[in-house]
Amino acid sequence: MRERLTTLLGGRYGILALLAAMVLAAALAIPEFRTPSNIRNVIVQSAPLAILAVGQTVVIVAGLIDLSVGMLIGLIVVITSDVMAGQSVATPLGIAVALGLGAAVGAVNGGLNNLLRIHPLILTFGMLSVLQGAIFVYTDRSVGLTSPEFAWLANGDVAGLPASAILLVAFAALVAGLMYRTRFGSHVHATGGNVEHARRAGIATGRVEFWVFVLSGVSAGIAGILVAGRLGTGYPNAGAGYELDAIVAVVLGGTSLAGGRGSIVGTIAAVFVLGVTSNALNLLEVSSFVQILVKGLIVVGAILLNQPRRTVPA
Amino acid sequence: MSIAETPDRRPLWPRVGRFLERYAIWLVLALLFVVAASLSEAFLRPVYIGNIVRQAAPVGIAAVGVTLVMILGGVDLSVGAVISLTAVLAAIVMNGEVANIPLAIGLCVVTGAAIGGVNGVLVAYNRISPFILTLGMAVVVTGITQIFSGGTARGIVSPGFREFFNFRIGGVLPVLAIALLFIAGLGIWLQRATSFGRSLFLIGSNPMTARLSGLPVERVTIAAYALSGVAGALAGLALLARSGVSSTFAGRGLEFDVLAAVVLGGTTFEGGRGGIGGTIAGVLVLVIAFNLVNILGLNFNAQLIVKGAIIIAASAAYVIVKRQQ
Numbered sequence: 001m002r003e004r005l006t007t008l009l010g011g012r013y014g015i016l017a018l019l020a021a022m023v024l025a026a027a028l029a030i031p032e033f034r035t036p037s038n039i040r041n042v043i044v045q046s047a048p049l050a051i052l053a054v055g056q057t058v059v060i061v062a063g064l065i066d067l068s069v070g071m072l073i074g075l076i077v078v079i080t081s082d083v084m085a086g087q088s089v090a091t092p093l094g095i096a097v098a099l100g101l102g103a104a105v106g107a108v109n110g111g112l113n114n115l116l117r118i119h120p121l122i123l124t125f126g127m128l129s130v131l132q133g134a135i136f137v138y139t140d141r142s143v144g145l146t147s148p149e150f151a152w153l154a155n156g157d158v159a160g161l162p163a164s165a166i167l168l169v170a171f172a173a174l175v176a177g178l179m180y181r182t183r184f185g186s187h188v189h190a191t192g193g194n195v196e197h198a199r200r201a202g203i204a205t206g207r208v209e210f211w212v213f214v215l216s217g218v219s220a221g222i223a224g225i226l227v228a229g230r231l232g233t234g235y236p237n238a239g240a241g242y243e244l245d246a247i248v249a250v251v252l253g254g255t256s257l258a259g260g261r262g263s264i265v266g267t268i269a270a271v272f273v274l275g276v277t278s279n280a281l282n283l284l285e286v287s288s289f290v291q292i293l294v295k296g297l298i299v300v301g302a303i304l305l306n307q308p309r310r311t312v313p314a
Numbered sequence: 315m316s317i318a319e320t321p322d323r324r325p326l327w328p329r330v331g332r333f334l335e336r337y338a339i340w341l342v343l344a345l346l347f348v349v350a351a352s353l354s355e356a357f358l359r360p361v362y363i364g365n366i367v368r369q370a371a372p373v374g375i376a377a378v379g380v381t382l383v384m385i386l387g388g389v390d391l392s393v394g395a396v397i398s399l400t401a402v403l404a405a406i407v408m409n410g411e412v413a414n415i416p417l418a419i420g421l422c423v424v425t426g427a428a429i430g431g432v433n434g435v436l437v438a439y440n441r442i443s444p445f446i447l448t449l450g451m452a453v454v455v456t457g458i459t460q461i462f463s464g465g466t467a468r469g470i471v472s473p474g475f476r477e478f479f480n481f482r483i484g485g486v487l488p489v490l491a492i493a494l495l496f497i498a499g500l501g502i503w504l505q506r507a508t509s510f511g512r513s514l515f516l517i518g519s520n521p522m523t524a525r526l527s528g529l530p531v532e533r534v535t536i537a538a539y540a541l542s543g544v545a546g547a548l549a550g551l552a553l554l555a556r557s558g559v560s561s562t563f564a565g566r567g568l569e570f571d572v573l574a575a576v577v578l579g580g581t582t583f584e585g586g587r588g589g590i591g592g593t594i595a596g597v598l599v600l601v602i603a604f605n606l607v608n609i610l611g612l613n614f615n616a617q618l619i620v621k622g623a624i625i626i627a628a629s630a631a632y633v634i635v636k637r638q639q
Contacts, residue, residue, distance in 0.1 A: 067570075116630040122577050125570050126626035133618030140615070244449065251446040289465060293457025299450035303442050 046275035047164035048223040053249040055219025063192035063259025071131035073239030076224030081144030081234030106217020110210035154229030192259030367491035372553040374597040378501040379545025387585025388444040393546040395455035397565025400550030405469025405560030430543020434536035479555035519586030
């Protein structure tokens with residue numbers, strides 16, 4: 001039984017099979033799950049994490065890790081809400097601030113990574129602390145108001161499809177194209193596979209790592225716009241914990257923490273596995289405490305069934 | 315410190331180089347201390363130094379266990395959750411009665427060993443990433459803590475428990491600080507003088523060779539993770555003794571403080587190198603940095619910024635010192 005499960009889940013489409021099984025089970029067992037409005041809810045609620053996790057997939061494929069993205073989302077939510085103050089005319093400014101701030105923090109991470117050569121886990125953990133401090137120096141309570149356009153991006157529809165889902169698909173397609181159709185993508189895979197070999201093959205690994213961190217920052221910027229739009233105001237703790245959920249989704253989706261290979265489709269499927277589970281448990285009125293436990297058991301169980309083909313040190 | 319250390323081929327200053335590599339973090343600690351002492355005389359008062367070591371106890375005790383696991387080439391991110399669980403468990407079992415203290419401590423140690431043991435078994439017999447496994451285990455343990463406590467701070471700390479651990483021997487050194495030094499000493503003994511300690515370094519530097527040489531890789535792995543769980547439980551008790559708070563989130567995020575301290579101290583993610591001595595220096599660097607910004611009158615939020623900057627700067631300084639050899 002376990003061998004068969006391992007073969008199924010360890011395969012390229014394992015996480016998709018798991019997602020399909022969970023959706024099927026939830027749809028059969030819970031009538032409320034099947035309603036279009038509920039399905040839409042699951043998608044809209046999962047979109048910010050999915051976008052963030054797509055960025056983190058690139059980071060992890062490059063052999064790096066970025067713990068600063070959760071607090072970066074928090075900072076972006078607070079500052080964009082504050083500068084927009086609910087004004088529609090300020091929407092372009094809000095978007096520019098979100099993407100600019102994301103890219104800037106990503107560039108600082110990337111620059112320091114090249115300059116200092118310290119482990120990215122330590123570097124971005126330090127940055128997490130710096131950003132957390134920055135958020136609360138800026139404000140310790142909810143500030144500002146997002147524009148109606150932000151709310152529309154987070155909750156609205158285009159031609160019957162959620163705007164946030166379209167944003168997710170567009171971003172994921174863009175990143176997938178970058179990773180699998182361009183020279184930069186090959187360089188990211190080579191750098192993550194073995195940075196020394198990549199360097200000797202003439203790849204500017206420092207530059208590759210720099211742009212990977214910038215991409216991660218931009219993904220936090222886009223996710224931040226959706227989180228801000230959903231909350232409607234600049235809540236300082238908005239991004240807490242997002243970084244861990246993103247990493248969990250990336251690894252559940254079949255990307256190796258050792259770097260060098262990964263799957264963007266797998267990452268998105270993993271985000272929806274977590275989203276469907278939490279939605280189903282909510283509909284079953286399971287207490288939030290039990291939900292945490294179930295989420296942990298799913299993570300541990302999926303890791304055990306979805307074993308990597310080679311050993312991963314840390 | 316690694317047994318598999320290759321001889322230094324550079325003829326110039328080989329001894330200085332090796333000295334710097336091994337003691338870089340102590341150099342950073344000394345430097346930070348001089349800066350701190352020049353900014354505030356408080357850092358020269360014995361009582362204050364004793365207090366700094368006392369503050370370092372929860373993170374330091376947990377870091378001793380995580381160091382063992384990381385020498386082995388693993389990592390344990392579940393310690394923060396174990397700290398929260400055991401702090402709550404201890405307060406509930408104590409229920410305000412002095413007679414319950416031994417039972418509370420015993421139960422916490424067993425719980426920590428059990429959680430660490432499960433981590434160890436899953437890592438030893440599966441080819442999975444310990445990083446993500448222990449992250450998942452942290453979520454499981456947090457869920458258990460929440461269900462167990464009902465989501466709020468519960469339990470009553472026995473009278474005398476906190477007083478005992480915070481008592482200053484000779485008016486200077488708190489018992490909690492001695493507990494940290496004792497556990498660190500025990501860890502250093504384990505790491506240096508026992509075959510278990512040597513096995514950790516051998517498995518960490520080359521798991522394949524270790525296995526082929528007939529080392530009991532699985533048994534050592536399980537023991538290391540179990541010890542990390544026990545250290546996490548003792549850290550939970552230390553946190554309860556220091557702050558008296560048995561909130562379900564008492565240990566949240568502490569796993570990253572622990573990790574920062576271990577890596578600052580020179581133990582790498584790749585395994586096979588480093589040690590508990592460096593880890594203790596790493597913890598002290600973090601605590602002194604925190605106290606320094608506090609004394610300079612910055613508020614808590616500004617402290618977070620400085621803490622992050624110091625983690626990055628100290629880590630960078632360590633890399634630079636090592637590169638100078």
